[in-house]
Amino acid sequence: xxxxxxxxxxxxxxxxxxxxxxxxxxxxxxASVLVLEARDRIGGRMYGRALPSGGxxxxxxxxxxxxxxxxxxxxxxxxxxxxxSPSQGRKVLIFGDQRYEFEGFFQGFFEGLPPGVPxxxxxxxxxxxxxxxxxxxxxxxxxxxxxxxxxxxxxVTFAQWIGENTRTAFGNWYFSYMARAVGTGCAEPEQVSLLxxxxxxxxxxxxxxxxxxxxxxxxxxxxxxxxxxxxxxVRTGEPVLRARQDGAGVTLETPRGRYAARFAxxxxxxxxxxxxAYDPPLPPLRSQLTQRMPMGTCAKxxxxxxxxxxxxxxxxxxxxxxxxxxxxxxxSSELAGDVxxxxxxxxxxxxxxxxxxxxxxxxxxILADLARYFGDEALSxxxxxxxxxxxxPWTGGGYTAFMPPGVWTSFGEALxxxxxxxxxxxxxxxxxxxxxxxxxxRTGEAAAERVAALL
Amino acid sequence: xxxxxxxxxxxxxxxxxxxxxxxxxxxxxxASVLVLEARDRIGGRMYGRALPSGGxxxxxxxxxxxxxxxxxxxxxxxxxxxxxSPSQGRKVLIFGDQRYEFEGFFQGFFEGLPPGVPxxxxxxxxxxxxxxxxxxxxxxxxxxxxxxxxxxxxxVTFAQWIGENTRTAFGNWYFSYMARAVGTGCAEPEQVSLLxxxxxxxxxxxxxxxxxxxxxxxxxxxxxxxxxxxxxxVRTGEPVLRARQDGAGVTLETPRGRYAARFAxxxxxxxxxxxxAYDPPLPPLRSQLTQRMPMGTCAKxxxxxxxxxxxxxxxxxxxxxxxxxxxxxxxSSELAGDVxxxxxxxxxxxxxxxxxxxxxxxxxxILADLARYFGDEALSxxxxxxxxxxxxPWTGGGYTAFMPPGVWTSFGEALxxxxxxxxxxxxxxxxxxxxxxxxxxRTGEAAAERVAALL
Numbered sequence: 001x002x003x004x005x006x007x008x009x010x011x012x013x014x015x016x017x018x019x020x021x022x023x024x025x026x027x028x029x030x031a032s033v034l035v036l037e038a039r040d041r042i043g044g045r046m047y048g049r050a051l052p053s054g055g056x057x058x059x060x061x062x063x064x065x066x067x068x069x070x071x072x073x074x075x076x077x078x079x080x081x082x083x084x085s086p087s088q089g090r091k092v093l094i095f096g097d098q099r100y101e102f103e104g105f106f107q108g109f110f111e112g113l114p115p116g117v118p119x120x121x122x123x124x125x126x127x128x129x130x131x132x133x134x135x136x137x138x139x140x141x142x143x144x145x146x147x148x149x150x151x152x153x154x155x156v157t158f159a160q161w162i163g164e165n166t167r168t169a170f171g172n173w174y175f176s177y178m179a180r181a182v183g184t185g186c187a188e189p190e191q192v193s194l195l196x197x198x199x200x201x202x203x204x205x206x207x208x209x210x211x212x213x214x215x216x217x218x219x220x221x222x223x224x225x226x227x228x229x230x231x232x233x234v235r236t237g238e239p240v241l242r243a244r245q246d247g248a249g250v251t252l253e254t255p256r257g258r259y260a261a262r263f264a265x266x267x268x269x270x271x272x273x274x275x276x277a278y279d280p281p282l283p284p285l286r287s288q289l290t291q292r293m294p295m296g297t298c299a300k301x302x303x304x305x306x307x308x309x310x311x312x313x314x315x316x317x318x319x320x321x322x323x324x325x326x327x328x329x330x331x332s333s334e335l336a337g338d339v340x341x342x343x344x345x346x347x348x349x350x351x352x353x354x355x356x357x358x359x360x361x362x363x364x365x366i367l368a369d370l371a372r373y374f375g376d377e378a379l380s381x382x383x384x385x386x387x388x389x390x391x392x393p394w395t396g397g398g399y400t401a402f403m404p405p406g407v408w409t410s411f412g413e414a415l416x417x418x419x420x421x422x423x424x425x426x427x428x429x430x431x432x433x434x435x436x437x438x439x440x441x442r443t444g445e446a447a448a449e450r451v452a453a454l455l
Numbered sequence: 456x457x458x459x460x461x462x463x464x465x466x467x468x469x470x471x472x473x474x475x476x477x478x479x480x481x482x483x484x485x486a487s488v489l490v491l492e493a494r495d496r497i498g499g500r501m502y503g504r505a506l507p508s509g510g511x512x513x514x515x516x517x518x519x520x521x522x523x524x525x526x527x528x529x530x531x532x533x534x535x536x537x538x539x540s541p542s543q544g545r546k547v548l549i550f551g552d553q554r555y556e557f558e559g560f561f562q563g564f565f566e567g568l569p570p571g572v573p574x575x576x577x578x579x580x581x582x583x584x585x586x587x588x589x590x591x592x593x594x595x596x597x598x599x600x601x602x603x604x605x606x607x608x609x610x611v612t613f614a615q616w617i618g619e620n621t622r623t624a625f626g627n628w629y630f631s632y633m634a635r636a637v638g639t640g641c642a643e644p645e646q647v648s649l650l651x652x653x654x655x656x657x658x659x660x661x662x663x664x665x666x667x668x669x670x671x672x673x674x675x676x677x678x679x680x681x682x683x684x685x686x687x688x689v690r691t692g693e694p695v696l697r698a699r700q701d702g703a704g705v706t707l708e709t710p711r712g713r714y715a716a717r718f719a720x721x722x723x724x725x726x727x728x729x730x731x732a733y734d735p736p737l738p739p740l741r742s743q744l745t746q747r748m749p750m751g752t753c754a755k756x757x758x759x760x761x762x763x764x765x766x767x768x769x770x771x772x773x774x775x776x777x778x779x780x781x782x783x784x785x786x787s788s789e790l791a792g793d794v795x796x797x798x799x800x801x802x803x804x805x806x807x808x809x810x811x812x813x814x815x816x817x818x819x820x821i822l823a824d825l826a827r828y829f830g831d832e833a834l835s836x837x838x839x840x841x842x843x844x845x846x847x848p849w850t851g852g853g854y855t856a857f858m859p860p861g862v863w864t865s866f867g868e869a870l871x872x873x874x875x876x877x878x879x880x881x882x883x884x885x886x887x888x889x890x891x892x893x894x895x896x897r898t899g900e901a902a903a904e905r906v907a908a909l910l
Contacts, residue, residue, distance in 0.1 A: 155614040155645035157860045163610075190610035191747075191861030239732060241696045242710070253710075255697070271746045275730040277694060281848035284752075285807055288845065288852060291726045292646075292859075294746035297739075349865060352740055390743065393736035397743060404747070404859035405612045406646030410804060 004260035006249040008034045010451050011261040013240050013252065013276075016044025017437055018425040019267030020226040021074070021444030022451075027230045029452045034259055035230075036252065038239035038394050042227055045395060046437065048220025051383055055339035056218035057302035059387035061399070061437050062332060062343065065210035068438035070445065078225045081216040086331040089314050092373045093117070094321030095170060099372070105318065107328075108132065108178040109206040117170055124171035131165055132175070136198040142431045143416065144199050146409040153195035154409040158187075161194045173322050180347035181320075181328045182206065183435040185402030186296025188348040196403040204433045214332065219437070239394075240266075244279040245420045263454065265447045267425040269295055269401050270415070272394070282419055289411040292404060293428070295397020297351045297390050301326075301344040301366050304383035308333055308340030310374045317342060319373030325354050326369040339382075342370060351390060362386070400435030401428040416443075423447045459715035461704040463489045465906050466716040468695050468707065468731075471499025472892055473880040474722035475681040476529070476899030477906075482685045484907045489714055490685075491707060493694035493849050497682055500850060501892065503675025506838055510794035511673035512757035514842035516854075516892050517787060517798065520665035523893035525900060533680045536671040541786040544769045547828045548572070549776025550625060554827070560773065562783075563587070563633040564661040572625055579626035586620060587630070591653040597886045598871065599654050601864040608650035609864040613642075616649045628777050635802035636775075636783045637661065638890040640857030641751025643803040651858040659888045669787065674892070694849075695721075699734040700875045718909065720902045722880040724750055724856050725870070727849070737874055744866040747859060748883070750852020752806045752845050756781075756799040756821050759838035763788055763795030765829040772797060774828030780809050781824040794837075797825060806845060817841070855890030856883040871898075878902045 012023045015037035023033045041047070045060035064071055064082060075082060090101040093115040104112025108129060114122050135153075144150045162175045179189040184200030204210065215221075227234055238254035243264065245251070250264040266273045274282075274290025281287065308331060310317045317331025317340075329344035344366060346354050354362055363384055370378035389398035403412075416429050425447040430439025467478045470492035478488045496502070500515035519526055519537060530537060545556040548570040559567025563584060569577050590608075599605045617630045634644045639655030659665065670676075682689055693709035698719065700706070705719040721728045729737075729745025736742065763786060765772045772786025772795075784799035799821055801809050809817055818839055825833035844853035858867075871884050880902040885894030 151645075155612055155618075157610055157612060157615075159610040159860075160612075160615055188861055188865065190606075191859070191865070241732075255708075275732075277696075277730075278848065281846065284810055284843075284845045284852075287848065288749060288752060291749035291851060294743060297743060352865065355739055388739075390739045391736065393733065393742065396746060397739075404646070404861075405614075406643055406859075410643065410646070410807065 004251045004258065006260045006262045008032045008259070008261040009455050010263040010265060011036060011250065011252055011259055012265045012267060014044065014267035014426065015042035015223070015227070015234060015236070016267060016426065017046045017223070017440035018427060018444035019265065020223055021441050022265045022267060022425055022448040023230060023233070024226055025445060025448035026452060027233070031452065031455055033230060033233055034261065035234040036238045036240055036254060036259065037234065037236045040237045042234060042236060043220065043223035045389065045398070046219050046223055048218040051304055051339060053304070053306070053339050053382055055304065055333055055337050055341055056220065057304065057341055057385055058218045058220055058332070059300060059302065059385065060219065062214060062219050063211035064215065064437065065208055065212045067208045068210065068433060068436065070441040071438040074441055075215065078222060080222060082213040083216055083334065085211055085214050086316055086335055089311065089316035091316055091318040091320065094319070094323050094372060095173070096322065101315070106174070106320070107182055107206045108201060121168045121170035124166055124168040125174035128165040128171055128175065132198070133201070136201040139199055139202045141203055143412055144195055144408045145412070150195055151409050153198060154193050154406055156194040157190050157405055158192050158194050158197045159190035162189055177320070177322070177327055181345065183210065183399055185435070186298040186347050186397070186399055187402045191404060192402050193405040193408060195408050199408070200434070203431065204436060210436060216334070240276055242277045242279065243422065245422060250421050263421045263423065263451045265423045265425050265451060267444065267447070269396065269426060269428050271295065271396060271401065273424065283414070285411060286414040286419060289407070289414045292407045292411060293401045295395065295401050296399060298345055298347045298398040299351055299354070299390060300387040300398070301346070302383070302385040302387060303342045303344060303366065303370060303381045305340040305377065306382050307338060309377040310340070313375065315374060317374070321373070323369045323372060325350050325365050329370065329373060344370060355391070418450070423450055459706045459713065461715045461717045463487045463714070463716035464910050465718045465720060466491060466705065466707055466714055467720045467722060469499065469722035469881065470497035470678070470682070470689060470691070471722060471881065472501045472678070472895035473882060473899035474720065475678055476896050477720045477722060477880055477903040478685060478688070479681055480900060480903035481907060482688070486907060486910055488685060488688055489716065490689040491693045491695055491709060491714065492689065492691045495692045497689060497691065498675065498678035500844065500853070501674050501678055503673040506759055506794060508759070508761070508794050508837055510759065510788055510792055510796055511675065512759065512796055512840055513673045513675055513787070514755060514757065514840065515674065517669060517674050518666035519670065519892065520663055520667045522663045523665065523888060523891065525896040526893040529896055530670065533677060535677060537668040538671055538789065540666055540669050541771055541790055544766065544771035546771055546773040546775065549774065549778050549827060550628070551777065556770070561629070561775070562637055562661045563656060576623045576625035579621055579623040580629035583620040583626055583630065587653070588656070591656040594654055594657045596658055598867055599650055599863045600867070605650055606864050608653060609648050609861055611649040612645050612860055613647050613649050613652045614645035617644055632775070632777070632782055636800065638665065638854055640890070641753040641802050641852070641854055642857045646859060647857050648860040648863060650863050654863070655889070658886065659891060665891060671789070695731055697732045697734065698877065700877060705876050718876045718878065718906045720878045720880050720906060722899065722902070724851065724881060724883050726750065726851060726856065728879065738869070740866055741869040741874060744862070744869045747862045747866060748856045750850065750856050751854060753800055753802045753853040754806055754809070754845060755842040755853070756801070757838070757840040757842060758797045758799060758821065758825060758836045760795040760832065761837050762793060764832040765795070768830065770829060772829070776828070778824045778827060780805050780820050781828070784825060784828060799825060810846070873905070878905055
């Protein structure tokens with residue numbers, strides 16, 4: 001396949017949030033852009049639907065926090081309102097046979113009043129957290145570079161650290177849960193580098209409240225708003241299979257056509273970016289990175305009820321626990337609305353076991369867990385959506401990608417470095433808020449800026 | 456893309472050794488087969504060339520051992536003679552500033568007389584080896600299944616085990632070198648699961664002498680011999696980009712055409728098998744496995760001399776050491792021949808640093824290392840071939856794939872399990888001698904047998 005005379009200034013591969021932001025900014029700067037998207041829809045992990053009964057569900061990301069500045073700016077620009085996530089009431093912790101209601105929250109970082117677990121269990125977790133937090137503070141707030149400290153932290157699984165730093169089953173679960181549930185990975189602790197988990201806390205900390213607010217109408221409305229200005233330049237159903245570049249530009253081939261541009265921005269998770277057949281081949285450091293940066297493992301369930309019944313019981317709608325399937329769930333509806341929506345998550349080993357069940361049993365398993373958290377009304381939803389990103393070949397997992405041991409310090413420098421006329425974007429590439437909408441916006445903006453400067 | 460009416464009984468994707476053996480056996484059984492190969496040649500990592508001056512070089516695998524029964528049978532069938540690898544003379548160990556000549560050999564497993572490293576260093580390594588060997592013996596000689604023991608071993612990097620089981624720099628290097636140089640991975644110890652390294656020793660042990668013999672004329676002659684009987688059914692330059700299956704069969708699409716069969720055997724490393732766009736998508740366990748099983752990191756250098764000059768010095772031509780670049784090299788020529796060939800290997804971190812050099816500096820670096828092992832005559836070769844499998848997009852690394860922590864026990868069951876009408880082969884899938892020719896032959900035979908039984 002020869003390269004062709006460029007028709008566009010830049011082709012963006014992937015119409016998720018990062019790709020749309022990149023395309024928008026280039027289009028605004030007067031560049032001619034084309035967006036190629038594998039799915040038959042745009043938005044990637046920014047996707048949702050309105051419920052017939054009112055309200056909405058977001059299959060992908062849904063929250064925003066106060067320090068996520070670029071995403072907040074985007075919301076303002078498109079007139080999408082933010083409102084506080086429900087916070088009034090008690091949260092629920094399930095651990096083993098016990099169920100606790102409490103007025104705090106934890107996901108590594110803890111605040112408020114602790115749940116009533118035995119004091120020794122709680123102090124085990126919290127003491128280890130102080131060590132974890134202090135260790136993370138020693139990292140620079142950027143992509144980890146290879147040095148004596150990072151190499152040491154990168155040679156160890158998070159499971160190893162947990163084993164050495166906790167002595168109770170609760171303490172162990174507290175950190176295992178964090179590895180699965182926070183925004184930088186959804187990895188089982190034995191799969192992920194200690195360095196990666198520390199880095200996630202350093203650059204995307206729960207202490208900055210990334211789930212402080214929800215979006216009125218849902219995040220899923222945004223892709224169409226962003227793409228509106230250049231909608232005729234977006235081609236869906238066109239997975240890029242091959243990419244050829246030379247000094248003149250880049251030619252991309254999909255099952256339906258061939259497109260040429262001076263530059264390309266590939267805005268997909270690294271393992272998907274690695275599936276394109278590049279000519280010339282990617283440098284070995286980049287090629288091997290894309291073999292080593294898997295997506296985490298999770299599904300999100302959106303369960304809607306005719307009313308947010310948990311509030312009657314003084315519950316805020318947040319459940320955390322080592323329950324059979326659902327380790328985290330949260331109220332995802334408006335305080336004033338009629339419809340109640342719980343977003344529930346199944347991670348890691350639990351996900352793969354759950355996935356073996358048939359559809360009816362999967363649903364029953366989730367509802368039974370929600371009933372344990374919030375009461376039997378949970379068994380009678382008005383809508384139940386499975387957002388199974390791990391079964392979806394155009395994402396391949398969720399929430400985002402993570403680094404197994406030894407990857408950051410050997411291959412990390414290839415994560416963001418352009419290769420010829422090809423630039424990389426996507427929340428997985430972000431130095432700040434990776435795995436969040438904010439990271440996607442930042443990398444989309446940065447890629448557009450770099451390409452615009454070269455045009 | 457709809458599926459088509461099957462034209463073939465089975466399409467084999469990948470014309471490496473496993474794919475060729477599978478196609479051959481099906482063809483012999485009377486099935487109609489087609490082989491689709493991405494490269495413009497067949498053979499995969501079984502590839503070499505004759506030297507104009509006489510002799511040959513193998514860019515990929517080259518050795519065979521007495522317990523590699525299926526590969527030995529294949530060699531006999533095609534009349535390829537085996538002869539003993541050169542073994543007369545002293546081997547060379549370089550460690551730091553020191554150079555030792557010794558009459559033993561080690562790569563984990565040790566035999567013969569030890570090199571003259573300080574006694575404390577040597578016993579550190581050998582004592583740890585006894586523990587490693589005993590731990591590996593506790594594994595079943597098959598793909599690791601998830602149980603209490605394997606989950607524990609799979610939660611730890613090999614680097615962690617090395618740190619806890621050695622106390623000297625030599626002991627540490629002894630095992631790090633083993634992780635990089637033995638047949639199951641070429642992984643840096645911080646990248647690989649302890650379980651994976653133990654398993655490699657369990658099912659593909661150096662104690663069975665897998666490098667005991669060489670092949671007269673080289674391994675590279677075999678692919679054409681195997682394919683001869685069905686050469687018209689082999690299509691090169693046809694990477695499979697998409698695969699669709701339903702109850703009736705499988706349709707495969709390449710840039711040049713579309714081919715339909717009742718079954719497919721995909722005989723490629725898992726990360727490459729994962730790059731095909733499957734419709735319906737692969738089950739999530741399989742899809743996530745292919746994101747998590749990277750190829751190791753190495754290049755092989757074939758350096759030919761007008762004569763095997765090292766023999767004049769009583770050297771066997773084997774060098775092992777923590778030299779700048781070449782950690783392992785070995786005489787790969789006949790005892791009676793005129794031409795001397797050294798096969799040299801650069802692994803892991805050393806590979807990626809070496810790859811940054813320009814071509815001339817890369818060559819100079821390798822020759823300088825060989826001179827340190829064998830003397831200054833090494834600086835004047837008559838041929839120098841870089842077999843850089845890690846830069847080659849249709850292999851992506853070498854010698855083979857490995858498992859980072861947490862992969863075997865969570866995703867291992869998806870490695871060999873067929874998905875609908877698609878079966879998997881390739882040395883990475885083997886339960887015995889993974890990473891060796893033997894593993895490729897076994898999986899090719901097994902896949903053909905399974906498919907033949909279904910026809």
